[in-house]
Amino acid sequence: MAYELIETIEVGAGGAASIEFTSIPQDGVDLVCLVSGRATSSSAGGIEVRLSGDTSSNYLQRNLLGTGSGVSSTGGTDTAFQLATNPSTYTSNTFGNMSFYVCNYTSSATKSIKVDLVSENNAAAGFQRLISGHWNNTAAVTALKIFKPGDNLAQYSTASLYKIY
Amino acid sequence: MATPTYDLIDSQVLGSSASEVTFSSIPGDWRDLILVVTKVKAVNSVVPSLRFNGDTGTNYSRVSMQGRAGNQAVSNSGTLNTLALNSDDSVGAGGDATYIIQILDYAQTDKHKSLLSRSGQYTTQANFVYALAGRWASTSAITSVTFRTFTDAFAAGVTFHLYGIAG
Numbered sequence: 001m002a003y004e005l006i007e008t009i010e011v012g013a014g015g016a017a018s019i020e021f022t023s024i025p026q027d028g029v030d031l032v033c034l035v036s037g038r039a040t041s042s043s044a045g046g047i048e049v050r051l052s053g054d055t056s057s058n059y060l061q062r063n064l065l066g067t068g069s070g071v072s073s074t075g076g077t078d079t080a081f082q083l084a085t086n087p088s089t090y091t092s093n094t095f096g097n098m099s100f101y102v103c104n105y106t107s108s109a110t111k112s113i114k115v116d117l118v119s120e121n122n123a124a125a126g127f128q129r130l131i132s133g134h135w136n137n138t139a140a141v142t143a144l145k146i147f148k149p150g151d152n153l154a155q156y157s158t159a160s161l162y163k164i165y
Numbered sequence: 166m167a168t169p170t171y172d173l174i175d176s177q178v179l180g181s182s183a184s185e186v187t188f189s190s191i192p193g194d195w196r197d198l199i200l201v202v203t204k205v206k207a208v209n210s211v212v213p214s215l216r217f218n219g220d221t222g223t224n225y226s227r228v229s230m231q232g233r234a235g236n237q238a239v240s241n242s243g244t245l246n247t248l249a250l251n252s253d254d255s256v257g258a259g260g261d262a263t264y265i266i267q268i269l270d271y272a273q274t275d276k277h278k279s280l281l282s283r284s285g286q287y288t289t290q291a292n293f294v295y296a297l298a299g300r301w302a303s304t305s306a307i308t309s310v311t312f313r314t315f316t317d318a319f320a321a322g323v324t325f326h327l328y329g330i331a332g
Binding site (some may be wrong): 065103 | 171173176201204231234235237261262263285292293294
């Protein structure tokens with residue numbers, strides 16, 4: 001009956017292509033992953049999250065994005081959840097933050113997810129995203145991978161995975 | 166070993182259709198409550214909402230922002246007799262909506278009760294995402310929470326988890 005830390009992973013010197021939790025214990029109800037991330041390149045593409053190694057187009061999401069000066073709603077289907085973090089051009093030592101919530105992660109039904117994330121650049125740009133997602137796969141979530149295609153996560157990027165039970 | 170701070174108070178799974186589910190006799194042992202409701206679908210069409218302590222008075226208000234295919238919007242309410250969580254979007258028989266609702270300082274008797282809700286779904290029927298802030302204009306401690314619908318009923322299989330957060 002708790003919110004229990006499974007593991008925290010911090011990226012070391014030189015960066016890393018991904019952060020991955022594997023062999024996730026199957027004795028929880030929900031999963032929460034808190035991520036503080038930054039990319040090593042200036043490319044604008046965001047980080048992605050993939051579950052249980054599933055590379056099929058089973059990731060559906062509806063986004064509500066606020067930029068400080070406008071709001072938009074986008075959505076679609078992809079081979080991983082499409083998220084965001086700070087690129088290297090953002091203010092030094094700043095990281096984007098995200099809460100990634102998976103409901104009933106051991107169930108044999110498809111999974112709902114909720115994401116809150118923010119990134120900010122020295123008061124010149126700021127983004128907040130609220131995401132409702134759906135992993136169209138009935139398998140239990142046994143692994144969670146955070147990565148940025150064609151890029152690395154910068155040193156001191158961290159991710160903590162919790163189970164709620 | 167660290168003291169647990171996020172405790173499961175109760176769980177329910179709908180075995181058959183129902184228009185509401187109530188968690189009652191909630192102890193005042195925590196700082197906040199979190200209600201997680203998943204696999205929400207309707208017999209026909211529902212708009213989920215909340216009531217506290219069975220209060221049917223016009224003591225609820227909210228403001229929300231929402232996104233859906235093709236548009237985004239903000240909305241707010243006057244005083245209502247229930248707190249609708251996604252008032253501009255219904256959940257149908259093919260629905261698969263999720264609600265994560267944090268009720269702040271629920272046992273305090275010196276303030277109105279505030280809540281933050283995240284909800285949404287992505288199905289072939291409809292997809293939407295909501296962020297909502299709500300208020301129950303009462304200083305009473307919350308001892309029961311009812312997850313309900315204006316019309317119709319929730320289908321079997323809807324799953325509820327009520328957590329308490331120490332503070």
